[in-house]
Amino acid sequence: xxxxxxxxxxxxxxxxxxxxxxxxxxxxxxxxxxxxxxxxxxxxxxxxxxxxxxxxxxxxxxxxxxxxxxxxxxxxxxxxxxxxxxxxxxxxxxxxxxxxxxxxxxxxxxxxxxxxxxxxxxxxxxxxxxxxxx
Amino acid sequence: xxxxxxxxxxxxxxxxxxxxxxxxxxxxxxxxxxxxxxxxxxxxxxxxxxxxxxxxxxxxxxxxxxxxxxxxxxxxxxxxxxxxxxxxxxxxxxxxxxxxxxxx
Numbered sequence: 617x618x619x620x621x622x623x624x625x626x627x628x629x630x631x632x633x634x635x636x637x638x639x640x641x642x643x644x645x646x647x648x649x650x651x652x653x654x655x656x657x658x659x660x661x662x663x664x665x666x667x668x669x670x671x672x673x674x675x676x677x678x679x680x681x682x683x684x685x686x687x688x689x690x691x692x693x694x695x696x697x698x699x700x701x702x703x704x705x706x707x708x709x710x711x712x713x714x715x716x717x718x719x720x721x722x723x724x725x726x727x728x729x730x731x732x733x734x735x736x737x738x739x740x741x742x743x744x745x746x747x748x749x750x
Numbered sequence: 751x752x753x754x755x756x757x758x759x760x761x762x763x764x765x766x767x768x769x770x771x772x773x774x775x776x777x778x779x780x781x782x783x784x785x786x787x788x789x790x791x792x793x794x795x796x797x798x799x800x801x802x803x804x805x806x807x808x809x810x811x812x813x814x815x816x817x818x819x820x821x822x823x824x825x826x827x828x829x830x831x832x833x834x835x836x837x838x839x840x841x842x843x844x845x846x847x848x849x850x851x852x853x854x
Contacts (some may be wrong), residue, residue, distance in 0.1 A: 625776065628833045634772070643757030646764070648772050648828055654838025661829065662804040663790070663793040667756075687842050702769035715839070720788055723839065744779040 618708075621701040622651065622744035624737070631694065631737055631744050633724055636698040636706070638669040646700070651746075655725030657713040662691070665716040670695045677728055678715060690717035697729070699746060707748045752816040754799070754810070754823050756792075767795050771826045782830045794825035 622631040631651040635658070636644050645667075647660065665673070670693035680686040695714045700706040712728030724730060734747040757763065774796045775782065780789060782798070790808040792800040800812025805827060812825065 623773070623776070632776075634769075639757050641757075643755065643759055645757035645770060646772075646826065648776075652838055654840070656840040659839050661790075661805070667805065668822075678839050679842045680839060694843075700764075717839075720790070720831050722829065725839070 617631050617750060618705060618748045620699050620705050620707065620748070621703060622737070622746065623702075624739065624742040624744050626739070626742060629739060633746060634700045634702075635724065637664075637695060639667050640669050640710045646697075649722040649724040651730070651737075652723040652725055653730065653735070655723045657692070657715050657725040657727040658697075658729055659690075659715045659717060659721060659723040659725060661720050662716045662718050665667065665691055665693075668695060670714065676715070678717060686717065688717055690715045694728075699729070699748070700731075708750075752819045752821060752823060754779050754792075754794075754809075754812060754825060756824065758824060758829060765824050768824075768826055771796060772828060775828045775830065776828070779830055786830065788831040789829065790827060791830055792827050799825055811814060814839040821847055 622633055624631045632648050635647045638644050673691050673693040676690055676692040677687055678686050678690050692715050694711055696709045697712050698706050698709050736745040760771040771793045775793055788807050789801055789803045791798055792812040794810050799815050800808040802808035802811050
């Protein structure tokens with residue numbers, strides 16, 4: 617098991633993790649992402665699409681959960697990611713589905729990422745972690 | 751002259767300022783949004799080097815604002831924005847039109 621600590625904020629309440637992606641130039645970059653148990657996949661601003669080493673990009677239509685009519689276009693692709701924390705813990709790289717859309721939000725969703733992890737969130741103590749099976 | 755790049759090579763450790771800089775951005779989110787608006791920021795050792803509506807714009811802005819010296823720096827990049835009430839995103843559940851629908 618690899619346990620990766622979350623950064624937990626009280627107001628507004630949310631938890632963040634750090635995703636590390638390979639860029640097209642071969643370097644790896646950290647991106648901070650909010651844990652979102654309502655998102656089907658991980659979402660990044662569209663501007664990252666030009667920088668990251670993605671595979672099999674295709675256009676898809678997404679929507680804001682529970683808000684009829686709030687549809688928008690995005691690029692869906694696959695990408696290799698490591699999940700890391702500030703203590704130096706890191707998963708091995710694995711593949712996830714990723715969306716790039718016209719937003720400045722970065723969300724950590726299920727497809728390939730949260731669906732392989734145990735999520736522990738302790739709001740009273742402002743702590744939490746993601747645990748990944750080896 | 752100082753140069754800048756985003757990201758580390760595989761054999762490089764994460765720079766020690768990386769996570770403190772992310773924390774600094776989170777702690778100062780409201781003030782940064784008030785000063786710059788919503789968008790991308792490049793931060794190095796708790797100093798904003800560049801801001802822009804896109805990552806590329808923020809990088810170009812930071813290139814003109816590098817600290818003095820001769821080394822190479824690796825700033826962190828993050829987005830700053832007001833808190834959102836609705837974030838969850840999913841695939842569209844809209845039922846696509848098909849031939850039977852068109853025939854009605």
